[in-house]
Amino acid sequence: MPVFHPPKIAASEITPRALYLDRRTLLGAAVGGLGLAAASKVFAAPLAGKETDYKVTEKITSKEDATSYNNFYEFGTGKDDPVRNSGDFKPTPWRVEVGGLVNKPQVIGIDDIMKDFVMEERIYRMRCVEAWSMVIPWIGFPLSALLDRVEPLGSAKYVAFETVVRPDEMPGQKGFFQPLPWPYVDGLRLDEARNPLAILATGLYGETLPNQNGAPLRLVVPWKYGFKGIKSIVKITLTENEPPCTWNKSAANEYGFYANVNPAVDHPRWSQATERRIGEGGGLFGGARMNTLPFNGYGEQVAGLYSGMDLTVNF
Numbered sequence: 001m002p003v004f005h006p007p008k009i010a011a012s013e014i015t016p017r018a019l020y021l022d023r024r025t026l027l028g029a030a031v032g033g034l035g036l037a038a039a040s041k042v043f044a045a046p047l048a049g050k051e052t053d054y055k056v057t058e059k060i061t062s063k064e065d066a067t068s069y070n071n072f073y074e075f076g077t078g079k080d081d082p083v084r085n086s087g088d089f090k091p092t093p094w095r096v097e098v099g100g101l102v103n104k105p106q107v108i109g110i111d112d113i114m115k116d117f118v119m120e121e122r123i124y125r126m127r128c129v130e131a132w133s134m135v136i137p138w139i140g141f142p143l144s145a146l147l148d149r150v151e152p153l154g155s156a157k158y159v160a161f162e163t164v165v166r167p168d169e170m171p172g173q174k175g176f177f178q179p180l181p182w183p184y185v186d187g188l189r190l191d192e193a194r195n196p197l198a199i200l201a202t203g204l205y206g207e208t209l210p211n212q213n214g215a216p217l218r219l220v221v222p223w224k225y226g227f228k229g230i231k232s233i234v235k236i237t238l239t240e241n242e243p244p245c246t247w248n249k250s251a252a253n254e255y256g257f258y259a260n261v262n263p264a265v266d267h268p269r270w271s272q273a274t275e276r277r278i279g280e281g282g283g284l285f286g287g288a289r290m291n292t293l294p295f296n297g298y299g300e301q302v303a304g305l306y307s308g309m310d311l312t313v314n315f
Ligand SMILES: Nc1nc2c(c(=O)[nH]1)N[C@H]1C(S)=C(S)[C@@H](COP(=O)(O)O)O[C@H]1N2
Pocket: 066, 069, 070, 071, 072, 073, 074, 127, 128, 129, 163, 184, 212, 213, 214, 225, 226, 227, 228, 229, 230, 231, 232
């Protein structure tokens, strides 16, 4: 029997040592002297072209960084484990079971998904709960298009997602100590899932999704912390009750169901006010530090989903 061994991300991984030891001093006048831009926005050079809801104009993270600095605990807990350990993973053939409170439950093969849904590129700002961020050009289609196809019943209030379990292909699922209980699961409220920003991605940088990024199909919800972006999905279920979420199950006080990016609500063990943009700026700790935006900058599109909710309680 494997032992469920919930990981505690070390605060030292979140905020480089000097910074977490003396955050207050650093956030004060001393910041400039250290060459950090902790208190001011330091967005990288914009791309040519107009910013739209679906394409931010911040500098795109290099493909190299986006495909080698990953969280995918099924392949190990280190940032470079997914790229190193996912070579044996077979993303095809692949079937996704879509059911629960729907009129037309169905099992859809990835080939049909590629054929039936119109793929488009979305350049999204992504923000991990560990206070780092990237800008990634995804290829995908609106989750709502898939929901339309199965016709949710009026009683459906949530959408639950489940990742594949394949210990033979996913070394993080094998062995005595395993970092999380499997399968990895997460969920959205139905109206969140229907927001046009929420997509199911099948690619990035104009290419098919690599294994380490969640091949062949993963969720991308850019206004929420990265852990909601569940990878390698095999099951989507419409439910009446709030579905479980892996990180919330493993530490409910640290990771909420909603997980909206919110600089005003600190993680119990580190600040969420700023983030490190991977690959940018270099700086002392590798990654320009910038202010984190409410809803990761997507407030105009999504804040209305949460009107009347206390987001410090429903975090
Ligand atoms: N199945 C599964 N999905 C997952 C994870 C995981 O460990 N397993 N990690 C999550 C976390 S914490 C983040 S930040 C994003 C990272 O996505 P990326 O590696 O494509 O940037 O995937 C999310 N989806």
